[in-house]
Amino acid sequence: MVSREDGGLAARLVSGDVRALARSISIAEHDERAGWSLVGSVYSHTGRATLLGVTGPPGAGKSTLIGSLTRARRDAGRSVGVLSVDPSSPFTHGAVLGDRIRLVEHVLDDGVFIRSMATRGRLGGLAGAAFLATLLIDAAGYDDVMIETVGVGQAEVDIVDHADTVVLVLNPGSGDSIQAIKAGIMEIPAIIAVNKADHPQADELVRHVRASLSLAPRADDEWEVPVVRTRADRADGTGELLALVDEHRQHLADRGLLDARRSIRLRNETLALAADRFRRRLSSGAERAGVVREALEQVDAQQLDPSAAAERLLETLTVADGR
C-alpha cells in the first residue's frame, strides 16, 4: 500500500528531486516496511545505474579516490550518487566522519548526491537499508552509484555485494593492507587500487598483491583482477581506474553476468525479506496460545532443543511449494 504522501514523494523522487530522495532514504533507514513501500512505487525505474563498490581498510584513501572518480564522471557529463556505509564497530566512526570532509567539493553540485549511513540496527539491517538506498538513488536517475564501506568484514562484504564492480583500495606501509591480503579477501574485488602510489613501499605492496592474486583461485566470471596504482589526492590513475571499471562492466555484460548478478541480488533480498517476516510472525505468535508458544515452552523446560523446535515450527506452519 502506498499512502498519498508516499505516492507524492515517490513521484518527486523519480523526477530527480534531491530532497525527496534524501527524505526517502531517511524513511528507508528508519522503517524498512515504509522503505520497501516506497521502493515498490519506484521499482520500475530502477536497474539503470551502474553500481560501483569501493572498500578497503581505514586510511587507504577511499573517500579521496571516490572524490576524484566523481569528478571524472561529472566531467563526462554523468550524475553520481555516493552512499557511504559504516557497519563496523563504533571505534571507526571518527575516521568516517573525517573522510566525509574530502567529498565537500561536490556538495554544491546538483549532479552529485552524497549520503552517509551508520545506523546500527539489528543484524543485517544496515546491508538491507543500504540496498534500499541504492535502489532509491538508482530510481532517482543517477547514472553512477558509488557505495563506500570501511573495512572488509562480513557486513561490508554483504554491502558491496550489491555492486556490479568492487574496487579494493589498499595503501602501502599499512599493516591493515597486509592483513587484508593475508586474510584472503583478494577474491572479493574486481579491481585492486594501490593508492598513495608515491609511497616508498608502493612497489613492494604491488608485488605482494600480484603474488597473492596469482595464488587465488580464478573467479567464475573469468575476469583477471588488475592492479592499478593511484594517487587520489592528485587524481593520478583515476582515468585508468575508471577505464578498468568500464571494462569490467563490459566484460560482465558480454557474458550476461550483469543481469545474472542483478537477479541474484534481488532473489537474495526477496528471500531474506520473506524469512525475516516469517520470523517476526513467529515472534508475535509466541505471545498467544498456539504451536509457537507451546514449542518455546518445551525448549524452556529442556524437553525440546532449539533445532528440534524450529523443525516442528516449519512442519506445522509452512506448506510445500506445490504449484
Place this chain on the structure above:
Amino acid sequence: MVSREDGGLAARLVSGDVRALARSISIAEHDERAGWSLVGSVYSHTGRATLLGVTGPPGAGKSTLIGSLTRARRDAGRSVGVLSVDPSSPFTHGAVLGDRIRLVEHVLDDGVFIRSMATRGRLGGLAGAAFLATLLIDAAGYDDVMIETVGVGQAEVDIVDHADTVVLVLNPGSGDSIQAIKAGIMEIPAIIAVNKADHPQADELVRHVRASLSLAPRADDEWEVPVVRTRADRADGTGELLALVDEHRQHLADRGLLDARRSIRLRNETLALAADRFRRRLSSGAERAGVVREALEQVDAQQLDPSAAAERLLETLTVADGR
C-alpha cells in the same frame, strides 16, 4: 536424528571428555545442522554454567583479564571454559592471535578449556556457532564459561548477548575507548573495567565513563553499572571484579531475570533457526516450478518489487498458528 557416532560423542562430552568437546565444537563450527543434532543429544545437561561475556576494543587487555579471572576461579575450585570469538574484519586477526598467547599458562590445566573461533561464514553464522559452542561447553560441565569478543560492533553484541553478565573492558589513553563511550555502548555491559589502572590518564577515563553512565537511561533490570579499576597483568582488581560479577548474577537471580534472559536467548535462537531454514527451503524452491520461482521471475521482470514478492510468498507458503 543422532547417528551412532554422534551418540557416542555426546555421551563422552557430557562425561567431561575434553577431546569430545573440542571435536563437537569443530563439528558445530562447520556444520550447523550436525552441531544442533549434537546439542539435541546433550540439551538436558545445559543451563548450569554461568555465562560471562568480556568485550572491548583491541588492546584493552581483555585476554590478560580473562587469564586472571580464570586463575581466581580455579583457585576457588571452579572449572572454566573460555571461548574467544572474532567476528570482525580480517584487519584485527593478528591482534587476536597475539592475545591468545596470554592464556598459555592455563593450557595444561585440565580444569580450563580454551577455544578460539574466527570462521567467517554467512551473516549471523558466527554468533550462532558461538551460541552452539557455549551450550556444548555448558553441557560438558564447566562451571564458568567466559565468552570474549574483540570490539563492540553489532556482531559482537549479538555474541555477548548470550552471556548473563557482560564486562566491558576499556583502557586509558586509547581513542578506541573514547569512541566506545561516545558511541553510546554504555548500555550493553553490566560492569565496566578500566584496565591498566596505573596509566596517567586512568582517572580521567573513569570520570569520563561515570559521566557517560550518569546520562545513560537506567536499564530495565534496575542494576547500576559499576566501574572497577583493574591491572590485569598483576591481577589487581580481579577479586573486586569477580565479586561484582557474582553480585550482578545474584541481582538477576533475585528478580527472576536470569531465567528470563535464558528464555529470551533460547526463544530468539529457535525462531532464528526456523526463519533460516524457511529461507533455505525457499531458496531450493527457486530452482523448480512453483510459487517461489514465479515470484522471483516477476521481481526480475520488474513487475513485482522484492517486498511485495516476499509478502506473496508468506501468504502462499505459510499457515496461521491457530492451534
